[in-house]
Amino acid sequence: MKQSMLPLALAALLVTGQVHSAERVDLLVRDATVIDVESGKRLPHRAIAVRDGRILAIVPSAKARRYEATRTIDAAGKYAIPGLWDMHVHFGGGDALIEENRNLLPLYLAHGITAVRDCAGDLSPSVFEWRAATASGELLGPTIYTSGPKIEGYKSIWPGDLEIGTEKELDAALDQLQGWKVDFVKITDNTLSPELLLAAVREAGKRGLKTSAHVPYSLTLDEVGSAGLDSIEHIDYAFKAGSPLEKSLGEAIARGEINSRDAFTQWEATFDATRARSAYARLAHNGTAITPTLNGSRVVAYLDQDDHRNDDYLKYIGPGLQATYSWRVERAAKDDAEAIRRRHERFEKSASLLPMLQESGVTILAGTDAGFLNSYNYPGIGLHDELGWLVRYGLTPLQALQASTINGARFLGHADTHGTLEAGKAADLVLLDADPLQDIAATRRIDTVVLKGEAYDRARLDAMLADVAARVATQQAAAKK
Known part of the structure; x- marks a missing residue:
C-alpha cells in the first residue's frame, strides 16, 4: 500500500513546486561574501549563477542546489566585487609600439580591471580594433571605451590629435569622431583656445557625447561646468577654484606674465575652503566629475625619493614604452631643492581636496593616467596604487570602490549593465x-577574475603575467641588437 502511494506523493510534490529540476548555468560561484558597492553592505554566503555572460541570479548559498553548473567555484572566505574600471589610461608612442601597447591588455585583466577608458593617444586605429576584438572575445583584455584622438589646437605637442582652429573645423572633427563611434570626446588645451574648448564642450553635449577635458588656466571651474563639461582630468585643476584670484592669475598665465608654479603659490596663499566647497557644489550641480589621477602625479612629484628604476614591474613594460618615460624624468631632474619642495607641496595640497570634492557631491572617477609618457605609472597595478592613494588622502574604502566601479559605469552610461553585482548585469x-571595505589593499589579493562570464583563476592570471614578461624580454633583447 505504501509503495503504491509513492508515485502519487512525488506527483503532488512536483505540482506544488517543492521538487525542482536543476537549472543549467555556465558558472556557479558558491558561498561568496558579495560586496554591494552602492550601500556598502556585505552579503555573506551568496551564490552567483552566471549564464551567457550575465549574472542570472544571486541567491543565498542554501539555494545554490537549484543550479547545475558547467563550472563551480568554491568562494568560501572570498569577497566578490564588481570588476574594476580604470577611467584614465593611454595607448600610444607611435606605430612602432603597437605590439608593446597590446601587451598591456592582459596586465589590466590580471589585476581585476575589466574595463578601461582610453583618454587618447596616437594609436587610435589600433585601439578601435582592440575595442571590437575584446568585445567579441577574439582578444584577451578588458572592455575598452575610447575617445579616439583628442581635440586640440594647431601644432599641439601631443601626437595624434585632431587639430582645429575654427568652429567649422570643430564640427568636422566631431563628425569624424561620431563616425568612429567614440565613447566620449577628449579635449585638451595645449594650443586650443579657451573659446574653442568651451565651444567643443557645448557642441559635443548637443550631439549627446560625453566630454572630458583639461581646464585652461584662464577658465574657471564655473565656466567649464556651466558649459556642460562631464569630467575634469587631474585633481590639480580644481585647486584654483578656492582662490579669489582664480580668474585673474589664470589669465596672467595665459598672457605669459606669470608661470603656473608661481601662480599656484598665490592660489595657495589665498585659498579659502568655504569658497572651494561652494565652487565644488556648483560643479556637482552641473554634473561634472573629476578623475584625480593621484598615482601618476605622485610618482613624478616624488622622483627625488624614488626613481623607480629598479621596480620589478618594469619586466611587464616594453623597452619602447619605458623610453617614453624619460621626458618627465629628465624634466624633474632639472629641479633644484626649492622646485622639488614646491612640487611636493603642490601634489599634497591638490590631493588634500579629495574629501571636499566628495563631501560637495562631485563624482570621483578612479583613473591612473597609465600608459606611454607617464613615468612609472603602470597599467594594471597602478589602479590599486590609485585606490590606496584615494583612501590615504581622505576617501573611505567604500568610496574608493565606488570610484572604480559604479561611478565609471554611470559616467559612460552603462550602469544598467555594469558597475554592481546584480541579476541581469554583465x-x-x-x-x-x-x-576591501576593511582595507582597500585587499583589492590586490585577487583569487579569480570573471570577465563576461569566463573565469580566470589565480593560475591563469599568473600565466598571463608570465606571458607578458616573456614577450617584453624578447622585445628587450631585440632592442639591444
Whole structure:
C-alpha cells in the first residue's frame, strides 16, 4: 500500500513546486561574501549563477542546489566585487609600439580591471580594433571605451590629435569622431583656445557625447561646468577654484606674465575652503566629475625619493614604452631643492581636496593616467596604487570602490549593465581573499577574475603575467641588437 502511494506523493510534490529540476548555468560561484558597492553592505554566503555572460541570479548559498553548473567555484572566505574600471589610461608612442601597447591588455585583466577608458593617444586605429576584438572575445583584455584622438589646437605637442582652429573645423572633427563611434570626446588645451574648448564642450553635449577635458588656466571651474563639461582630468585643476584670484592669475598665465608654479603659490596663499566647497557644489550641480589621477602625479612629484628604476614591474613594460618615460624624468631632474619642495607641496595640497570634492557631491572617477609618457605609472597595478592613494588622502574604502566601479559605469552610461553585482548585469567580477571595505589593499589579493562570464583563476592570471614578461624580454633583447 505504501509503495503504491509513492508515485502519487512525488506527483503532488512536483505540482506544488517543492521538487525542482536543476537549472543549467555556465558558472556557479558558491558561498561568496558579495560586496554591494552602492550601500556598502556585505552579503555573506551568496551564490552567483552566471549564464551567457550575465549574472542570472544571486541567491543565498542554501539555494545554490537549484543550479547545475558547467563550472563551480568554491568562494568560501572570498569577497566578490564588481570588476574594476580604470577611467584614465593611454595607448600610444607611435606605430612602432603597437605590439608593446597590446601587451598591456592582459596586465589590466590580471589585476581585476575589466574595463578601461582610453583618454587618447596616437594609436587610435589600433585601439578601435582592440575595442571590437575584446568585445567579441577574439582578444584577451578588458572592455575598452575610447575617445579616439583628442581635440586640440594647431601644432599641439601631443601626437595624434585632431587639430582645429575654427568652429567649422570643430564640427568636422566631431563628425569624424561620431563616425568612429567614440565613447566620449577628449579635449585638451595645449594650443586650443579657451573659446574653442568651451565651444567643443557645448557642441559635443548637443550631439549627446560625453566630454572630458583639461581646464585652461584662464577658465574657471564655473565656466567649464556651466558649459556642460562631464569630467575634469587631474585633481590639480580644481585647486584654483578656492582662490579669489582664480580668474585673474589664470589669465596672467595665459598672457605669459606669470608661470603656473608661481601662480599656484598665490592660489595657495589665498585659498579659502568655504569658497572651494561652494565652487565644488556648483560643479556637482552641473554634473561634472573629476578623475584625480593621484598615482601618476605622485610618482613624478616624488622622483627625488624614488626613481623607480629598479621596480620589478618594469619586466611587464616594453623597452619602447619605458623610453617614453624619460621626458618627465629628465624634466624633474632639472629641479633644484626649492622646485622639488614646491612640487611636493603642490601634489599634497591638490590631493588634500579629495574629501571636499566628495563631501560637495562631485563624482570621483578612479583613473591612473597609465600608459606611454607617464613615468612609472603602470597599467594594471597602478589602479590599486590609485585606490590606496584615494583612501590615504581622505576617501573611505567604500568610496574608493565606488570610484572604480559604479561611478565609471554611470559616467559612460552603462550602469544598467555594469558597475554592481546584480541579476541581469554583465558577469564581470573579482573574487578577493580579503575584505576591501576593511582595507582597500585587499583589492590586490585577487583569487579569480570573471570577465563576461569566463573565469580566470589565480593560475591563469599568473600565466598571463608570465606571458607578458616573456614577450617584453624578447622585445628587450631585440632592442639591444
